[in-house]
Amino acid sequence: MKKTLLSELQTAIPDWAQWLAQDEDGTWWAYEAEPNQQHNGWYENEVGRIQRLGKTAPPADWQTTLRSLNP
Numbered sequence: 001m002k003k004t005l006l007s008e009l010q011t012a013i014p015d016w017a018q019w020l021a022q023d024e025d026g027t028w029w030a031y032e033a034e035p036n037q038q039h040n041g042w043y044e045n046e047v048g049r050i051q052r053l054g055k056t057a058p059p060a061d062w063q064t065t066l067r068s069l070n071p
Helices: none
Strands: 019-022 027-031 050-055
Touching: none
Parallel strands: none
Antiparallel strands: 019 027, 027 050
16 A cells, blocks of 8 residues: 555555545545546546545545656
8 A cells, every 4th residue: 555645534545546635525535547527526447446534624625636657
């Protein structure tokens, strides 16, 4: 497990995760492949794994929450 980049979640990120994103309702997800955007959040693109990481306060602009874990 990777160390979390989201201290407010207090959870580990799976080693396979390459992307993190937060939905409109505040739910954080880890994705193996870059997710697609839908009307109120993110969804897997039918390849790779996905895992729910937890939920924090809903963001003001969820569309900007997609983060690559690769530098």
